[in-house]
Amino acid sequence: MADDLPEYYFRVRENGAVVFRVDTGNRQRRIDMEQIAVVNIRKREIKPHGDRALSDADMVAIADWMEARQDVLDHRDIDDILRTVDHLNLTAQWAQSRATDAQLDRVTDALLLAMHDLRTVLVRKKADRVLRDK
Incomplete structure (x- = not known):
């Protein structure tokens, strides 16, 4: 060994x-x-x-x-x-x-904010790549 x-x-x-x-x-x-x-x-x-x-x-x-x-x-x-x-x-x-209404009430705002933040970052990064590659 x-x-x-x-x-x-x-x-x-x-x-x-x-x-x-x-x-x-x-x-x-x-x-x-x-x-x-x-x-x-x-x-x-x-x-x-x-x-x-x-x-x-x-x-x-x-x-x-x-x-x-x-x-x-x-x-x-x-x-x-x-x-x-x-x-x-x-x-x-x-x-x-x-999902029940109570479950959706519990998670909707957190999910929407996280997805909005992610979308903002992804769109900005994609735009930067498109402009850089031109």
Whole structure:
């Protein structure tokens, strides 16, 4: 099992990860994880832990992880939005076919304001793209 472990472990956190080097080559054959860096994906920052100097191999592994992680996050963003579209369709069906007057009174204003805000942003962004592409 220890031979199958990766050389690095990335503990995901909100804006990136804490990076550990995985070591199984000790006498006790136990797994040691030594923190080597902290990564901020949004700022594209890699900060070595303490006074540590990161090797070229460390930097390559971290950069590869950051790229792969950003791809995952981008995919999740789009997937979340497409789920929202599905949920809006289900909400419309619910409002038309099953919602009671009391339920509609409870959610109508919040839904209308959220949809108005979203529509305003989408229309403005689309207009910006159309004008930019001319």
